[in-house]
Amino acid sequence: MPTLAEIRTVPKVLLHDHLDGGLRPRTILELAHETGYHGLPADNEEELTQRLTEGAYRGHLEIYLDAFRHTVGVMQTADALRRVAAECAEDLAADGVVYAEVRFAPELHTERGLSLDEVVEAVLDGFRQGGEGRGIRVYALLTAMRTAARSLEIAELAVRYRDRGVVGFDIAGAEAGWPPSRHLDAFQYIKRENFHITIHAGEGFGLPSIWEAVQWCGTERLGHGVRIVDDIQISQEGNVRLGRLSAYIRDRRIPLEMCPTSNVQTGAAPSIALHPIRLLRQLSFRVTVNTDNRLMSQVTLSSEFHRLATEFGYGWTDIEWLTVNAMKSAFAGFDERLHLINTVIKPGFATARAVSDAVVQVGLLGGPPVGLNAKNHPERVRYSLSSHPPQTLGRRCTSAERFGMMGAGHCSKSGACERG
DSSP, X not given: OOOHHHHHHSOEEEXXXXXXXXXXXXXXXXXXXXHTOOOOSOSSHHHHHHHHHGGGGXXXXXXXGGGHHHHHHTOOSHHHHHHHHHHHXXXXXHTTEEEEEXXXXXXXXXXXXXXXXXXXXXXXXXXXXXXXXXXXXXXXXXXXXXTSSOHHHHHHHHHHTTTTTEEEEEEESOOTTOOGGGGHHHHHHHHHTTOOBEEEESXXXXXXXXXXXXXITOOSEEEEOGGGGGGEEEOTTOOEEEOHHHHXXXXXXXXEEEOHHHHHHTTSSSOSTTOTHHHHHHTTOOEEEOOBXXXXXXXXXHHHHHHHHHHHOOOHXXXXXXXXXXXXXXXXXXXXXXXXXXXXXXXXXXXXHHHHHTEXXXXXXXXXXXXXXXXXXXXXXXXXXXXXXXXXXXXXXXXXXXXXXXXXXXXXXXXXXXXX
């Protein structure tokens, strides 16, 4: 199983990350001082982090979102927005992300007189500054708040900046009671302009929200989409039956922007172990892995992958599959997506796999080689062998090891199960 450090080294793709959910605590404190924001619940990094993350353990979306009033509160000047965006790009690049679409709601950053255009320009400038020379491409998704009435205005703003770094339009906020169809005029405008749509749906509300997002609003991706599992039936014998909506989502390859840790914290999933991402991956839905809010959830994209690897036994094949899924689902142009898959992502995973295949746990060989002190080198010894221990090559993986209730696969020397 890949370690967290190893996962950090491979190229990754992030489609669902909120700019105001990923600030550095020190930056929040410094911006509060610079901008005169006096509403912070603490005046030091440790306590501030604790206060901004405590809502993540309450199991409710609205409580989880409460911390954003503080991050948004310090993001009301062009310089602040530029700094936050630049640091976002820097932090993602340091985590091995090579492509990211980061979303924010321009309407939330105008309290001190910035125009919507000035907000967008400051953020895009920050992304360019922070990403320069770091091997990452960061694009913006403009989000309209579903509880407000400015969605058409934000949609027009997104289209206006489509050739300058904005790649799509989104709506977010409290889901229950605020269906996506309330913003139908905005989505119709986006479609007329041949632009891109992703919609938060199936996180704080169920199947009706997903159905409206797909069938009324024409979304190309689903932000979270966790509740699609409500339309999947599994018998006691392990037989799976997809409902009409879930079958449509899978057949049309509509991507699911899943954020495992956040989904558990907001109550959309009961635990990582019971998160539907495992089942949906087994059923070949277009699943992607994302962070949502790196500060509030205290995650990185690498840590999210590592949690799945630890919980479900995911290996390089699984992580690469999920990464390629995300790159295929990105709103960048086809040529750019194909270039990144073929020249960055696949070679990066091939390298990681080759390195892992040359490293075997000492205990798997019954002891260290002659001349090696096991006490001084208890963790790893390099060999030109497969990452599978010799006794497992060619045997069938059990359901608990790989496929859960979906049955078993067959191991090959590459460590990739044929059913993956």
